[in-house]
Amino acid sequence: MADLDVPRRRGRGRPRDPETDSKxxxxxxxxxxxxxxxxxxxxxxxxxxxxGKATVYRRWPSKEDLAVAAMETLYSAEFPEPDTGxxxxxxxxNYRSFIAFANTDTGLAYLRMSITESLRDExxxxxxRSSTERRENDARASLRRAIERGEVRRDADVDTAVQYLGGxxxxxVILGRPLPQLEDVDTLxxxxxxxxxx
Amino acid sequence: MADLDVPRRRGRGRPRDPETDSKxxxxxxxxxxxxxxxxxxxxxxxxxxxxGKATVYRRWPSKEDLAVAAMETLYSAEFPEPDTGxxxxxxxxNYRSFIAFANTDTGLAYLRMSITESLRDExxxxxxRSSTERRENDARASLRRAIERGEVRRDADVDTAVQYLGGxxxxxVILGRPLPQLEDVDTLxxxxxxxxxx
DNA sequence: ACACTAACGATACTGCTAGTTCCGGAACCG
DNA sequence: CGGTTCCGGAACTAGCAGTATCGTTAGTGT
Numbered sequence: 189m190a191d192l193d194v195p196r197r198r199g200r201g202r203p204r205d206p207e208t209d210s211k212x213x214x215x216x217x218x219x220x221x222x223x224x225x226x227x228x229x230x231x232x233x234x235x236x237x238x239x240g241k242a243t244v245y246r247r248w249p250s251k252e253d254l255a256v257a258a259m260e261t262l263y264s265a266e267f268p269e270p271d272t273g274x275x276x277x278x279x280x281x282n283y284r285s286f287i288a289f290a291n292t293d294t295g296l297a298y299l300r301m302s303i304t305e306s307l308r309d310e311x312x313x314x315x316x317r318s319s320t321e322r323r324e325n326d327a328r329a330s331l332r333r334a335i336e337r338g339e340v341r342r343d344a345d346v347d348t349a350v351q352y353l354g355g356x357x358x359x360x361v362i363l364g365r366p367l368p369q370l371e372d373v374d375t376l377x378x379x380x381x382x383x384x385x386x
Numbered sequence: 387m388a389d390l391d392v393p394r395r396r397g398r399g400r401p402r403d404p405e406t407d408s409k410x411x412x413x414x415x416x417x418x419x420x421x422x423x424x425x426x427x428x429x430x431x432x433x434x435x436x437x438g439k440a441t442v443y444r445r446w447p448s449k450e451d452l453a454v455a456a457m458e459t460l461y462s463a464e465f466p467e468p469d470t471g472x473x474x475x476x477x478x479x480n481y482r483s484f485i486a487f488a489n490t491d492t493g494l495a496y497l498r499m500s501i502t503e504s505l506r507d508e509x510x511x512x513x514x515r516s517s518t519e520r521r522e523n524d525a526r527a528s529l530r531r532a533i534e535r536g537e538v539r540r541d542a543d544v545d546t547a548v549q550y551l552g553g554x555x556x557x558x559v560i561l562g563r564p565l566p567q568l569e570d571v572d573t574l575x576x577x578x579x580x581x582x583x584x
Numbered sequence: 585a586c587a588c589t590a591a592c593g594a595t596a597c598t599g600c601t602a603g604t605t606c607c608g609g610a611a612c613c614g
Numbered sequence: 615c616g617g618t619t620c621c622g623g624a625a626c627t628a629g630c631a632g633t634a635t636c637g638t639t640a641g642t643g644t
Contacts, residue, residue, distance in 0.1 A: 201590025202640045208592090224506065226424050229630060240593040241632085251631065300505050303560050307502045308422065317561055348554070348577060355553030356546070362501050362556060363515055379546060383580040399619025400611040406621095427602055438622035443604065585644100592639070598632085606625070613618085 211237045212244055216258035221297035225255055225305055256311045262298055263315050269326045275339045278330035279377045283353050286323055290357055290367055299361050324350045331384075344384035352380050409435045410442055414456035419495035423453055423503050454509045460496055461513050467524045473537045476528035477575045481551050484521055488555055488565050497559050522548045529582075542582035550578050 215237035219228040230251050234241045248254040267289075270281035289295040306313035327350045334340040353376060360367050368376060413435035417426040428449050432439045446452040465487075468479035487493040504511035525548045532538040551574060558565050566574060 200588075200642060202592075203642090204591065205640095230632080231630075234593090238593090240595090242594090242634085243592065245632070246591075249632095304502050304505045306560055306562075307498050308424075313562065320561060345573070345577065348574065351554050351557060352550050355555075355557035356549050357553075358557040358560060359549060359553035362504055363518060364504075364511060375543070376546065379543070379581045383577040398613060398617075400621080401613085402620065428604085429602070432622090436622095438624095439603090440605075440607095440623085441621060444620075449603065587642105587644090589642085590640090592637105594637095595635085597634075600631090601629090602627100603629105604625105604627080607623090608621105610621070611619085614616095 208237075208239060208243060209247060210261075212239060212247065212254070213258045213261050216254055217262055220255060220258055221262075221294065221301050224301060225252075225308065228255075230254070252309065252311075255305075255309075256315070259302075259312055259315050262294075263319050267323055267326065270330070271333070275330060275334035275337075275381065276374075276377060278334070279327060279353075279381070280373050282323065282327045282330065283377060284370060284373045286354070286357070287368055287370055287373055290361070291369065296361065296367075299358075303358070303362065320354065324354065327353070338386060340381075340384050341386050346384075349380055349384055353377070406435075406437060406441060407445060408459075410437060410445065410452070411456045411459050414452055415460055418453060418456055419460075419492065419499050422499060423450075423506065426453075428452070450507060450509075453503075454507070454513070457500070457510055457513050460492075461517055465521055465524065468528070469531070473528060473532035473535075473579060474572075474575060476532070477525060477551075477579070478571050480521065480525050480528065481575060482568060482571045484552070484555070485566055485568055485571055488559070489567065494559065494565070497556075501556065501559060518552065522552065525551070536584060538579075538582050539584050544582075547578055547582055551575070 212233065216228070216233045219233055219236065222228075230241060230244060233254070234244050237244075244254065248257060267282065267285045270278050272278050272281060290299060302312065302316035302319075306316050328346050331340060331344070331346045331349060335342055335344065335346075356376070357367060359365075410431065414426070414431045417430055417434065420426075428439055428442060431452070432442050435442075442452060446455060465480070465483045468476050470476050470479060488497060500510065500514035500517075504514045526544050529538060529542070529544045529547060533540055533542065533544075554574070555565060557563075
């Protein structure tokens with residue numbers, strides 16, 4: 189989203205410091221996760237990044253564009269697609285990486301921030317949706333493989349099963365309840381599977 | 387929360403218009419549900435209520451106090467505690483009234499607003515928590531009766547079962563996905579029960 | 585070398601939004 | 615009536631997004 193206005197004639201004048209972009213997005217992300225969009229000011233972001241405000245606005249046309257760019261850098265957390273051979277193993281591996289993420293300071297702040305701002309800004313909502321869908325797609329793929337193997341009933345509602353596991357985390361983040369821990373993963377997965385096993 | 391500063395000597399001076407309080411909280415609630423806290427201005431609330439801004443601030447010391455008072459008036463939605471004799475019946479009745487609520491314009495807006503602002507304001511979080519807990523307590527009571535009757539395993543994780551059903555709605559509100567409908571209730575309840583039946 | 589150009593940090597400035605307070609007048613009590 | 619509180623509208627104010635300017639700096643191209 190940055191560099192929309194690439195200069196016509198490259199190579200003339202002082203080049204942009206290649207590290208400045210990431211210094212700014214990192215500072216923005218930290219403040220956004222800490223305080224949310226409305227309570228984060230561009231002045232603060234610039235100060236924390238150690239740059240002038242003009243340097244920020246040379247890269248992104250508005251605070252909102254900056255916020256989206258900053259969230260994009262966080263959003264890239266990778267979840268491996270597991271294929272352990274059993275549906276318990278796959279689902280547990282998938283869920284375990286999510287639970288581990290949600291139990292870090294950054295992960296929890298990311299979820300809180302995304303949930304709050306999703307209802308305010310459509311682009312942030314799209315980012316959150318797509319990070320959620322990526323994770324869910326892996327789980328769905330595992331479930332479909334399990335159906336082929338005969339572990340899971342053919343008429344199982346795959347979408348619902350997947351959303352159960354994610355929904356419980358979402359709901360607890362909002363309510364400020366303690367999140368599921370790694371040692372709870374197997375129990376929750378078993379619980380969910382019981383509904384759709386053959 | 388209003389009238390913290392009740393005048394020492396009542397009956398002196400011009401009395402407050404008894405309808406003004408509710409006119410203001412109603413206007414505030416409408417705008418809060420429509421736009422959320424940050425995008426709602428006290429000017430708008432006063433204009434919509436047909437009063438001056440000073441009249442608002444005579445009653446609540448800050449915009450945040452007003453918002454809490456406005457949410458309190460909405461929070462009183464009642465859900466009947468069902469006791470149909472079977473666990474399917476109880477859970478379905480409980481969930482059905484929640485799904486019906488979530489599928490109204492006001493209900494959906496209430497959930498969206500509560501979810502967003504819960505992470506911003508602890509008092510609104512407390513309101514949302516207590517409306518959620520009231521509903522969950524009913525479901526938990528049903529499940530405990532079912533355990534006594536022998537319909538449900540004694541070691542069933544009652545809390546988790548209850549949170550599954552609520553969590554799926556929460557997650558879908560945030561992601562902007564279509565909510566479960568009344569005709570989906572039985573399926574979802576059956577799905578959940580399969581995990582904990584004897 | 586040297587002129588040219590764009591980026592840089594700092595700072596001041598502008599325009600606007602929105603929370604909060606002030607004011608002159610009106611309503612009500614005793 | 616006199617004192618008190620309420621009322622709506624207007625004024626005040628702080629904060630902040632976004633822009634402009636300045637002296638400086640790090641490159642490019644000849």
